[in-house]
Amino acid sequence: EAQVTQNPRYLITVTGKKLTVTCSQNMNHEYMSWYRQDPGLGLRQIYYSMNVEVTDKGDVPEGYKVSRKEKRNFPLILESPSPNQTSLYFCASRGVNNSPLHFGNGTRLTVT
Amino acid sequence: DAKTTQPTSMDCAEGRAANLPCNHSTISGNEYVYWYRQIHSQGPQYIIHGLKNNETNEMASLIITEDRKSSTLILPHATLRDTAVYYCIVRVPQRAAGNKLTFGGGTRVLVKP
Numbered sequence: 001e002a003q004v005t006q007n008p009r010y011l012i013t014v015t016g017k018k019l020t021v022t023c024s025q026n027m028n029h030e031y032m033s034w035y036r037q038d039p040g041l042g043l044r045q046i047y048y049s050m051n052v053e054v055t056d057k058g059d060v061p062e063g064y065k066v067s068r069k070e071k072r073n074f075p076l077i078l079e080s081p082s083p084n085q086t087s088l089y090f091c092a093s094r095g096v097n098n099s100p101l102h103f104g105n106g107t108r109l110t111v112t
Numbered sequence: 113d114a115k116t117t118q119p120t121s122m123d124c125a126e127g128r129a130a131n132l133p134c135n136h137s138t139i140s141g142n143e144y145v146y147w148y149r150q151i152h153s154q155g156p157q158y159i160i161h162g163l164k165n166n167e168t169n170e171m172a173s174l175i176i177t178e179d180r181k182s183s184t185l186i187l188p189h190a191t192l193r194d195t196a197v198y199y200c201i202v203r204v205p206q207r208a209a210g211n212k213l214t215f216g217g218g219t220r221v222l223v224k225p
Contacts, residue, residue: 004155042215042216042217043156043213043215088153090155090156092155100146100148100158100161101148101156101158101213102158103155103156103157104155105154105155106153106154106155108153
């Protein structure tokens with residue numbers, strides 16, 4: 001089944017403790033991206049990647065890192081999480097041209 | 113990307129057609145209309161998209177007016193599982209700047225028994 005898989009689904013951590021949210025897709029998509037969703041602010045793009053070893057900042061990249069060493073994986077790294085990064089995170093991928101985005105099921109992160 | 117305007121919420125009776133309007137009066141000639149939905153805190157799900165012709169797939173139909181300034185998503189036989197927030201998005205698919213989708217507030221659809 002074609003899908004975007006994120007792990008974990010839920011994560012509670014403390015300020016400053018490094019964490020990684022994994023994202024993997026099995027559709028051989030070149031493009032992958034990360035969004036966060038907050039009440040009243042909608043979905044905002046954090047980082048995106050057009051291909052392996054090609055990443056770029058989205059609208060809200062501060063406090064986040066990403067890497068794209070393989071086509072299928074696009075992990076989101078929080079080196080020193082802070083409470084304002086408490087949010088619902090979505091990974092997405094898509095194929096070429098006007099093909100639609102496929103989203104993962106989300107990771108709900110709480111930083112205390 | 114062109115801005116879209118959707119009603120904040122609407123109710124629909126189970127088994128009836130749900131017609132969701134979207135205004136995009138500033139749409140440009142090469143911008144597509146996309147529809148996604150998000151069921152409570154799940155990842156947004158793609159529904160359908162089109163440029164100027166009406167489109168239909170197994171989930172829904174998309175009707176785009178001739179001047180392309182508005183469109184309607186039609187769920188032909190709404191079920192309780194169609195309760196979700198529906199987003200209308202207008203964008204140029206090949207646009208390189210992040211290829212991001214700008215999600216507005218969407219329409220909160222409640223399907224009632």
